[in-house]
Amino acid sequence: GAQPKILDVENLSARYGQVVALHGVSINIRAGELVAVLGPNGAGKSTLLRSVMGLTTSTGSVRFDDQSLPRRGTSRIARAGVVLVPEGRGIFAPMSVAENLQLGAYMIGGRGTEFERRRDRVLTLFPRLRERLNQTSGSLSGGEQQMLAVGRAMMAEPRLLLLDEPSLGLAPKVTAEILETLGQLNRSGLPILLVEQKAPLALKLANRAYVMSNGRISAEVDPREINSHADLAQFYFN
Numbered sequence: 263g264a265q266p267k268i269l270d271v272e273n274l275s276a277r278y279g280q281v282v283a284l285h286g287v288s289i290n291i292r293a294g295e296l297v298a299v300l301g302p303n304g305a306g307k308s309t310l311l312r313s314v315m316g317l318t319t320s321t322g323s324v325r326f327d328d329q330s331l332p333r334r335g336t337s338r339i340a341r342a343g344v345v346l347v348p349e350g351r352g353i354f355a356p357m358s359v360a361e362n363l364q365l366g367a368y369m370i371g372g373r374g375t376e377f378e379r380r381r382d383r384v385l386t387l388f389p390r391l392r393e394r395l396n397q398t399s400g401s402l403s404g405g406e407q408q409m410l411a412v413g414r415a416m417m418a419e420p421r422l423l424l425l426d427e428p429s430l431g432l433a434p435k436v437t438a439e440i441l442e443t444l445g446q447l448n449r450s451g452l453p454i455l456l457v458e459q460k461a462p463l464a465l466k467l468a469n470r471a472y473v474m475s476n477g478r479i480s481a482e483v484d485p486r487e488i489n490s491h492a493d494l495a496q497f498y499f500n
């Protein structure tokens with residue numbers, strides 16, 4: 263039978279001042295799924311993730327693991343186990359890789375056995391970070407910075423990971439490497455909501471995908487049924 267819904271978003275709307283960026287969006291993620299949100303620039307994909315996180319002025323219902331999440335109060339939402347890797351990565355450039363990882367573990371403090379266990383897990387996931395622990399984060403390559411952003415999120419041991427365009431500005435090879443790691447995390451049981459403009463890549467990983475345009479969900483897609491660019495383009499131009 264179907265897995266229970268880990269995230270259930272109903273009729274979520276959000277505005278920036280007078281500008282309505284989300285119009286009654288409903289999506290869900292079931293336990294163990296990797297769900298992609300596709301769509302052109304300005305469709306509202308980032309706003310959807312930010313709204314789940316309580317970072318916008320929003321209305322509607324967001325349920326996580328059958329608990330209602332507040333529409334404001336990002337720290338409470340994070341403590342419930344929802345963690346966002348924002349577009350642009352949001353790492354602290356002047357700080358070292360090790361310090362950025364410590365920040366991700368702020369809920370348990372940046373030391374101790376549990377901290378070491380989590381850090382070891384992240385460094386096994388991203389061996390390149392282990393070699394660069396004492397390096398200034400701003401001097402990492404774009405791909406390494408994205409690995410650090412995901413690694414820092416994993417330090418919080420999320421129960422749901424939200425990712426905003428992890429491939430942005432990265433070479434295809436590095437993108438593939440990062441997406442492969444995300445697939446690995448998902449197969450180990452972590453539900454993931456992945457916002458991506460590079461639809462073909464996202465569809466390779468995703469169990470399901472939603473297409474957004476103009477602040478609305480315009481289609482829901484079964485990745486196995488997308489066989490060509492033409493199939494996909496149809497959803498973008500509807």
Ligand code: ATP
Pocket residue numbers: 278281282283301302303304305306307308309310459
């Ligand atoms: P992109 O991939 O380009 O980031 P997106 O699908 O993530 O696109 P959003 O960033 O969510 O889209 O933007 C949705 C709409 O909200 C756009 O019209 C955008 O201009 C507007 N918007 C986003 N952030 C703000 C803001 N801080 N203030 C005002 N308007 C905003």
